[in-house]
Amino acid sequence: MLLKPGTRLKSAVCATEVVVVRAPADELDVRCGGEGMVLLSAPDAPGGSIDPMRAEGTLLGKRYADEDLGLELLCTKGGDGSLSLGDTVIPVKGSKPLPSSD
């Protein structure tokens, strides 16, 4: 699907929710737990299960990014599935915290 900053997605097979921070202007196959993610506003469709190969889990507040592609997702609710783009895992983005200025 086409993503833009602010788009919110949920996993079809676990509790994971993400928001798009950055995205390229291409059709993307974002999955969680091996199943395609759906818009947060979409009705729940129970029945699927997590692919055991995609069960590393997601953590609230972590950013997941494919730097080459320009895709970045922020996890707004953690779950048991892991995020992938097609079959490629989307790694956690390393953070270099800035000194606070507030």
Add this chain to the structure above:
Amino acid sequence: MHLSMLLDMAAEGFGDRVAFGSKPDGLTYAGLRRAAARAAAWLSSRAIERVGLVDVNSVAVPILLYGSSHARLPFVPVNYRLGDEQLRAILARTAPSVFVVDDAVAGRVGRIDGVELVPVTRFFAELATSSSDAVPAPDGNPDDIAVLLFTSGTTGEPKAAVLRHKHLGSYVIGTVDFMGAGEDEAAMVSVPPYHVAGISAVLTSVYAGRRLVYLPAFTPEAWVALARDEAVTQAMVVPTMLGRVLDVLARDDERLSHLRHLSYGGGRMPVPVIERALAMLPHVDFVNAYGLTETSSTIAVLSPDDHRVAIAATDPAVRRRLGSVGRPLPTIEVEIRDPYGIAVGDGESGEIWVRGDQVAGEYLGRSDATTDGWFPTRDEGVLDDGYLYLAGRLDDVIVRGGENISPREIEDVLVAHPAVADVAVVGLPDTEWGEKVVAAVVVAERATVTEAELQAWVKVSLRSSKVPQDVTFCDALPYNDTGKLLRRVLRSELAALRRDRREGARSGSG
């Protein structure tokens, strides 16, 4: 990147932590989310388009900020120190709206069409007894306006800077680690809620999970007492506050052992003050932050390490960085451009242009001030070896005999004189030069100095065209309540003083 979503994450991740107030009885993140949802229900029962606040800092600030976000309405914190007429005019521009106000405000501004005024005590009472269930958080649009801030308006009618959810959200996500604060951390906020730093402090503290305590009215004594009593670990001050805080610390022999991190910004920090702060508080990390309302707060920082390296350096090029605002954030692009909009080279002076997801550069009812996302700040500066040096507002540049002179450079020299406590340099009309350089000087306690001595002092470091032609001694310089020097006010005061003198001389000789 809706702000409601960021609060939901905090409530989900660390709901039981205290978000605002003292540890034993403060408001938790889960409590804040409930209060915001209840405030949203309260707001949604009204036919309004904006939500405002005219009061000092209190827990009403985060409740209204997130409550209006939840209700998809812009939040408009307004300066309670404005004169009655100006306050009335600004409130009228927000109609239809509801304003939570200090109890005295209703009497000050009277009735305004389309603006409902609710005293803050009644607001809290109605929230507490509200039986209406909070509406579920809507899936907010990042393009919605989150906050409107009326800029200090030193020129003409105040402009309302527009900050959308995507701007503030990008700033928070791009600069703060979610839940990055330890449980013992506490931030003290003493800048008012209508200042962009007052808004960004709420947003970043909530996202980091850092408890926030408010100092509603700044005095240096109260600042030190609250920092001590609440075991405050970090705070942000404007430059005028820091010098006064250091005086109290020195007098009381207090060093605030819990304090780990102090950031400053919002105006020019005299290098002698920051040198004194570094020497007095060696356990504290100092950060100089540069940002504007239109950029959702901070866009460049001089880090704690930069401070330590600069203060210890013998190389003047490194030492000089203490007078810079540091390096742009990784998420921000900075260019220095000439008056035609063409980028200039490293070390050359020009206007600071910035671009990034947090940069709004937009005012209500005016056309977008950005070009391809680039926002001209009207600040003059230099990028040198990656460090950004501010020269001042472009509108403050003195043009003397065709030469552009930045007041800042002369002020930096004068403030280093031991007899000078505070100084501002402005241009005044001059028949020979177009403008002439005039300095207003506040002399340090128990010190004396003459005009000729200060002129000689400047001449040692700068060329003669930059030596102030007049030096006027005064008791204090005019600042607004967020520590910004009011150059326009000073210019007209100095001009009036010169007129009086001329007339005095004329009547004396006649």
